[in-house]
Amino acid sequence: MTEMHPGVAAQPPEATRGFRFNHSMLRVKDPAVSLAFYTHVLGMRVLRKLDFAEMKFSLYFLARLEREDEAPADAGERMAWTFGREGILELTHNWGTESQPDFKYHDGNAQPQGFGHICFSVPDLAAAVRWFDENKVSFVKRPEQGKMKNVAFIRDPDGYWIEVLQPDLLRGLGQPAA
Amino acid sequence: MTEMHPGVAAQPPEATRGFRFNHSMLRVKDPAVSLAFYTHVLGMRVLRKLDFAEMKFSLYFLARLEREDEAPADAGERMAWTFGREGILELTHNWGTESQPDFKYHDGNAQPQGFGHICFSVPDLAAAVRWFDENKVSFVKRPEQGKMKNVAFIRDPDGYWIEVLQPDLLRGLGQPAA
Numbered sequence: 367m368t369e370m371h372p373g374v375a376a377q378p379p380e381a382t383r384g385f386r387f388n389h390s391m392l393r394v395k396d397p398a399v400s401l402a403f404y405t406h407v408l409g410m411r412v413l414r415k416l417d418f419a420e421m422k423f424s425l426y427f428l429a430r431l432e433r434e435d436e437a438p439a440d441a442g443e444r445m446a447w448t449f450g451r452e453g454i455l456e457l458t459h460n461w462g463t464e465s466q467p468d469f470k471y472h473d474g475n476a477q478p479q480g481f482g483h484i485c486f487s488v489p490d491l492a493a494a495v496r497w498f499d500e501n502k503v504s505f506v507k508r509p510e511q512g513k514m515k516n517v518a519f520i521r522d523p524d525g526y527w528i529e530v531l532q533p534d535l536l537r538g539l540g541q542p543a544a
Numbered sequence: 545m546t547e548m549h550p551g552v553a554a555q556p557p558e559a560t561r562g563f564r565f566n567h568s569m570l571r572v573k574d575p576a577v578s579l580a581f582y583t584h585v586l587g588m589r590v591l592r593k594l595d596f597a598e599m600k601f602s603l604y605f606l607a608r609l610e611r612e613d614e615a616p617a618d619a620g621e622r623m624a625w626t627f628g629r630e631g632i633l634e635l636t637h638n639w640g641t642e643s644q645p646d647f648k649y650h651d652g653n654a655q656p657q658g659f660g661h662i663c664f665s666v667p668d669l670a671a672a673v674r675w676f677d678e679n680k681v682s683f684v685k686r687p688e689q690g691k692m693k694n695v696a697f698i699r700d701p702d703g704y705w706i707e708v709l710q711p712d713l714l715r716g717l718g719q720p721a722a
């Protein structure tokens with residue numbers, strides 16, 4: 367199922383067989399704060415941390431797993447499994463930023479713009495909003511605000527925007543009203 | 545399988561059941577150029593385009609599909625299916641940027657930093673590099689350059705960095721050399 371628009375290839379070339387959109391990487395100021403947010407508020411799991419002492423940074427690879435035993439226990443196998451699937455979030459920590467009071471990463475929505483947001487889908491948007499409120503999460507936009515109803519935007523600890531939506535409420539998006 | 549680090553929740557809270565990391569959004573200057581790149585060079589498919597005429601922007605939702613018939617044909621069902629899965633790339637086109645010669649989005653790696661890159665995993669990194677060369681893709685780093693062997697970084701048409709890796713070559717990443 368490919369919608370045709372200017373520029374679109376009719377079929378994926380054979381040379382791209384097996385390509386997979388694996389992860390998106392965001393730099394974070396304080397990994398303890400970001401890991402608390404992504405593992406508690408959004409329920410992700412840390413699959414692997416890598417330290418690069420010479421270059422003074424660490425990488426954290428996170429995913430939403432359906433089951434505790436989904437990822438291989440062996441560290442090497444788990445690393446290959448992590449890179450072979452979709453839906454991975456990589457957080458990069460450049461050592462020392464967490465102790466600089468004025469240090470702040472750029473969210474991509476203020477100027478200069480580029481990257482916009484990541485998005486989580488949830489089975490029940492109203493319940494998710496209550497959960498975010500319980501956890502004192504900062505909202506860019508609540509579902510009832512703005513033009514796009516049924517879509518919320520929250521902020522992660524670095525200020526990156528996270529869209530939150532409930533898929534079955536958005537079936538009619540982009541279609542003429544009945 | 546959750547690695548414990550400062551801040552990490554031991555278990556995903558029950559309130560996060562069914563949450564899914566659905567998509568990442570990047571703004572693009574010229575959708576025809578970006579769609580050619582993502583559907584031809586990376587073999588993605590366009591699942592849905594949404595136009596917001598009043599606000600003068602369009603959204604394109606792309607994914608790597610294993611099979612042509614994986615996504616529902618009905619537009620509403622396909623929209624809900626798109627939002628319910630992982631590995632979606634959303635491209636935002638603010639109308640008119642494509643005709644401004646000096647217009648350029650920010651890649652997040654120059655200052656001010658924030659977002660870093662997206663990543664595709666491929667079954668054969670050497671073959672993927674040949675494919676990128678055939679398609680005159682711009683490299684930030686070839687696999688043999690720099691400290692991280694077996695990892696390439698290419699640029700998309702807006703200059704966003706795309707990491708390219710072969711999962712089974714990275715089993716030993718972060719582990720002491722044997």
